[in-house]
Amino acid sequence: MVSVGRHKNITLLTYSEVEEVSGVVGNFNVKVRKKARYVNEDLCTGCGVCVEKCPWKKIPDEFEYGLGNRSAIHFHYAQAVPKVPVIDEENCAYFRNGKCKACEKFCQRNAIDFTQEDEVLDLEVGVMILATGFQDFDPVKSPQYGYKQLNNVLTGREFERLINTGGPTTGKVLCSDGEMPKRVGIIHCVGSRGDQHEYCSRACCMYSLKLAHLVREMLDADVVEFYRDMRTFGKSYESFYKKVREDGVEFVRYRQNIQVRGIDGGLIIETMNLMTGEKVQEPVDMVILSAGMEPQDDQQVIASTFGISLSPDGFFLEKHPKLAPVDTATEGVFLAGTCQGPKDIPDTVAQASAAAASALALMDAGSVMLEPFTAYINAERCSGCQICMDTCPFHAIELVQLNGHKVSQVNEIICKGCGTCVAACPSGAAVQNGFTNRQIFAELDGILVQNATLEMVI
Numbered sequence: 001m002v003s004v005g006r007h008k009n010i011t012l013l014t015y016s017e018v019e020e021v022s023g024v025v026g027n028f029n030v031k032v033r034k035k036a037r038y039v040n041e042d043l044c045t046g047c048g049v050c051v052e053k054c055p056w057k058k059i060p061d062e063f064e065y066g067l068g069n070r071s072a073i074h075f076h077y078a079q080a081v082p083k084v085p086v087i088d089e090e091n092c093a094y095f096r097n098g099k100c101k102a103c104e105k106f107c108q109r110n111a112i113d114f115t116q117e118d119e120v121l122d123l124e125v126g127v128m129i130l131a132t133g134f135q136d137f138d139p140v141k142s143p144q145y146g147y148k149q150l151n152n153v154l155t156g157r158e159f160e161r162l163i164n165t166g167g168p169t170t171g172k173v174l175c176s177d178g179e180m181p182k183r184v185g186i187i188h189c190v191g192s193r194g195d196q197h198e199y200c201s202r203a204c205c206m207y208s209l210k211l212a213h214l215v216r217e218m219l220d221a222d223v224v225e226f227y228r229d230m231r232t233f234g235k236s237y238e239s240f241y242k243k244v245r246e247d248g249v250e251f252v253r254y255r256q257n258i259q260v261r262g263i264d265g266g267l268i269i270e271t272m273n274l275m276t277g278e279k280v281q282e283p284v285d286m287v288i289l290s291a292g293m294e295p296q297d298d299q300q301v302i303a304s305t306f307g308i309s310l311s312p313d314g315f316f317l318e319k320h321p322k323l324a325p326v327d328t329a330t331e332g333v334f335l336a337g338t339c340q341g342p343k344d345i346p347d348t349v350a351q352a353s354a355a356a357a358s359a360l361a362l363m364d365a366g367s368v369m370l371e372p373f374t375a376y377i378n379a380e381r382c383s384g385c386q387i388c389m390d391t392c393p394f395h396a397i398e399l400v401q402l403n404g405h406k407v408s409q410v411n412e413i414i415c416k417g418c419g420t421c422v423a424a425c426p427s428g429a430a431v432q433n434g435f436t437n438r439q440i441f442a443e444l445d446g447i448l449v450q451n452a453t454l455e456m457v458i
Helices: 002-006 049-053 093-097 102-106 156-163 204-219 237-246 299-306 345-365 387-391 420-424 437-457
Strands: 016-024 027-034 119-125 128-130 153-155 183-190 222-227 250-253 259-263 266-272 279-284 286-291 333-335 375-377 397-402 405-410 430-432
Touching: 016 299, 049 102, 128 299, 128 345, 153 156, 156 204, 156 286, 183 204, 183 266, 183 279, 204 222, 204 237, 204 286, 222 266, 222 279, 266 286, 333 345, 375 405, 387 397, 387 420, 420 430
Parallel strands: 128 333, 153 286, 183 222, 183 286, 222 250
Antiparallel strands: 016 027, 027 119, 259 266, 266 279, 375 430, 397 405
8 A cells, every 4th residue: 555655646535535426438527525634744744743642532443443542633544544644523622622732732744734624626537446345244233142232242353453462452352351261252144144134245254264263373262153154265265264173163053043142241152053953052251243244334325426336235236247247337437346245355356456457448448339229319309308317327318408498418428228218208209229119110010021921831
């Protein structure tokens, strides 16, 4: 990421948000809101003195999943690029009551600027790649796991921050009673392959095995993994699974029904062993939940902004799962990573490379091949009712002024020839190339004549 930030041909717009997209492939107009950091990026060196001197340090840290605290002025991520902090306007004392400004007093570069405002940038781009990622399933939605209800029930992400030496506890993992866990249960498929989401999140099995390896290596605790099916499909993944088994990790294959309960100050995992058919009641000190992947909360908004579709599971829909896995129905917009569907890191990197190659190939070609069966509007018949505009899934129709009247007009670069506007037009003004009424009736006449000839022969 540092190399990307230093590349002369790459402009990073962090702490920014795309608000509007218009235009067509090769000529997109993108409006980006660059949010105010209240820190001058050109002056800041990322020394962190302002973060250290800020007196407001009791704010739950989002990066640490609330397990640690941060200051009102903070770095969004531990290895943020560029390394420039941002002032949390909601929790900053100056913005709340007009006092403090400790960060400004201690900054030797005079980089703090409380007068900074959001900046709206208008960019012209040829192609776009979406890589908005995913979010973890929130186990609160499934109360049978006891998350946020029972002590010592953590998600895999939370456990990773705890066991990390750079985390909020400098690598110390303790139960609520202050003791190290002696027996840990890891539950697979939390939020996946169940009532919440029917699909498999793909990365959870290997992620759970990695957590088991960390527990055995760093805490020397016993580990029991509760899994539905072990899907270690990648290169050398099966070898890692065997290694974890050899390290003493126990495996229990369970059905969909599983329950985490509190008992005598500890935890117990109840389910049925699918292999033996026996009821299992496993006492543990800590439970780690391998939460599945799900689309971002604003997935629908982003899809609407960029003019692309969503699959039934809520992820962005590719043009074709096998022949065009990184393309979308909107020409010039490509997908990369888990915004398109659950996948692990190697698959994400491969898809990102494919999306970059497709974007470069399109820019290098300098031209775009259009669909031959696009629709068009007969201006003499069009009444300007705009029904076609409302029904077009690709937003390829706009209202234009013609001879003193407003009529619809199809942008053939965006149109994919789906025929929705043709079917919806009440006046018959919308027509699809290659499928006019005259052409369709001619085909029917040909079929009927051929059938009549065959009957005479018979």
